[in-house]
Amino acid sequence: MVNIRxxxxxxxxxxxxxxxxxxxxxxxxxxxxxxxDIVFCTGSLIGQVETARKVPTRDFSERMDAALGxxxxxSRLVGLVLRSQLPHWFQAYAEMEARAAYISSYQAQVVHGxxxxxxxxxxxxxxxxxxxxxxxxxxxxERQRILERVQPPVLWVVLDESVLCLEIGGRxxxxxxxxxxxxxxxxxxxxxxxxxxxxxxxxxxxxxxxxLRFDDDPDLLYAESYDSGHMTANPQVIRERSLGxxxxxxxxxxxxxxxxxxxxxxxxxxxxxxxxxxxxxA
Numbered sequence: 239m240v241n242i243r244x245x246x247x248x249x250x251x252x253x254x255x256x257x258x259x260x261x262x263x264x265x266x267x268x269x270x271x272x273x274x275d276i277v278f279c280t281g282s283l284i285g286q287v288e289t290a291r292k293v294p295t296r297d298f299s300e301r302m303d304a305a306l307g308x309x310x311x312x313s314r315l316v317g318l319v320l321r322s323q324l325p326h327w328f329q330a331y332a333e334m335e336a337r338a339a340y341i342s343s344y345q346a347q348v349v350h351g352x353x354x355x356x357x358x359x360x361x362x363x364x365x366x367x368x369x370x371x372x373x374x375x376x377x378x379x380e381r382q383r384i385l386e387r388v389q390p391p392v393l394w395v396v397l398d399e400s401v402l403c404l405e406i407g408g409r410x411x412x413x414x415x416x417x418x419x420x421x422x423x424x425x426x427x428x429x430x431x432x433x434x435x436x437x438x439x440x441x442x443x444x445x446x447x448x449x450l451r452f453d454d455d456p457d458l459l460y461a462e463s464y465d466s467g468h469m470t471a472n473p474q475v476i477r478e479r480s481l482g483x484x485x486x487x488x489x490x491x492x493x494x495x496x497x498x499x500x501x502x503x504x505x506x507x508x509x510x511x512x513x514x515x516x517x518x519x520a
Contacts, residue, residue: 245290251322252290255315260288262306277301293323293373296380320380323373327466331448334458334469336384340392340451342483344433344442347404349415350395352382353422353430358415361407385428394429396486397496398442402432402503413508416500423497431490432499440489441482449476449483 247257263273263284270288271281279298286292294302299312324332335341335352343350348362359378360371367374384390405412422428433440450458456471459479470476491499 245288250290251315251318252293255294255312255319256288256290258311258315259284259302262308262311263288266306273305276305293376294319295376296320317380317383320373320377323370323377325465328462331460331467331469332381334450334460335381335448337452337455338391338450339453341394342449342451343393343395344398344447344483344486345395345401346398346442346446347401348406349397349401349419350393351378352385352393353395353419353428354378354382355411355415355418357411358406361411385425390427392427392429394431394487396431396433396442396483396490399432399434399499402500403507405508409508413504416504416508419500420497420504423493429493430496430500431487431493432496433486433490434499437489441485447479447483449479 245253245257245260247254263270266273268276269281270284274281274284277298278301283292283298287294287298294312294316296313296316299316302308302312303310321329321332341352348354349358351359354362356375356379360375363374363378364371385393402416406415419430422430433442445461447459447461450460452458456473457476457480458469458471459475460467460469462468490496
């Protein structure tokens with residue numbers, strides 16, 4: 239059944255994307271089903287995107303650009319669409335994160351969002367966003383594209399050892415997540431340290447936080463509570479947290495020793511183990 243719904247292109251990035259897709263499809267003389275056949279999806283999916291009922295993926299956008307000869311219009315738009323799906327209180331931070339030249343982060347409970355696998359992100363976001371899980375996960379994966387730039391930001395993350403031990407999504411998800419962290423070992427712009435339990439009290443006991451450094455703007459501190467985020471450029475706060483972060487880096491294991499610990503936890507805690515019948519299970 240053809241989806242017909244008037245959109246206000248100025249209402250949101252998703253509405254604008256949908257209206258542009260309909261306009262360019264009709265200009266090409268194609269019905270929804272015909273376009274779907276060209277890009278190997280259903281006409282219903284085309285209609286859902288055109289009526290802003292479905293959030294497009296980057297792969298979908300690239301196929302639309304190829305089919306309609308748009309010169310990359312939808313590939314450029316999709317980043318804005320996906321970013322708009324982030325919680326409203328997080329969107330301002332995400333915009334600043336995308337502009338940062340240097341990101342320093344201490345994570346007390348979970349892996350930093352820029353380093354999460356899709357499975358790990360799905361498990362975390364499913365707790366609070368089950369009704370719109372697909373779009374939330376897509377938005378988080380989109381954030382990670384800043385690490386694929388020709389000139390990516392420097393990302394330095396200190397993880398509390400508890401992050402490695404908190405089983406998010408099950409053993410297989412955790413094993414894949416820790417393996418993913420290890421794959422960053424050969425990227426000079428990404429450094430990961432683990433703060434071991436043996437250090438006891440430390441400078442990050444007030445919780446997770448991020449420090450953003452820019453080429454031409456003041457540094458920012460970001461921290462969040464259950465349903466809100468807080469950013470500040472207050473020089474005294476930045477000074478205190480920067481010192482605290484330096485102390486965390488000094489207390490944490492070196493990147494090389496951290497990788498060894500991650501590998502050990504991955505194998506000992508989440509590796510293959512014999513099941514009741516003697517066979518190995520993941």
